[in-house]
Amino acid sequence: MASFSVSVDALLCTGCGTCLEICPSGVFSPGEGGDAVRPECEEGCVGCLLCVESCPESCLRVEAKG
Ligand code: SF4
Numbered sequence: 001m002a003s004f005s006v007s008v009d010a011l012l013c014t015g016c017g018t019c020l021e022i023c024p025s026g027v028f029s030p031g032e033g034g035d036a037v038r039p040e041c042e043e044g045c046v047g048c049l050l051c052v053e054s055c056p057e058s059c060l061r062v063e064a065k066g
């Protein structure tokens with residue numbers, strides 16, 4: 001199965017929570033006090049790109065590894 005690298009531009013992320021809600025794999029964890037989210041469970045990413053398409057700040061990147 002393909003694996004993906006998920007990254008968040010912490011300077012642009014507003015912590016809005018959209019990616020937390022939309023990701024079917026629970027990849028993201030909330031930041032403390034409105035800080036940037038963290039892709040803590042990146043290994044669960046299925047590459048659906050729902051997060052990339054729905055992020056209002058366009059600050060998410062998902063790339064196939066290898
Ligand atoms: S959708 Fe984008 S701006 Fe909102 S919390 Fe996720 S990465 Fe940050």
Ligand code: SF4
Pocket residue numbers: 004006022023024025026027044045046047048049050051052062
């Ligand atoms: S591409 Fe899909 S599975 Fe991967 S982090 Fe984004 S919403 Fe979650």
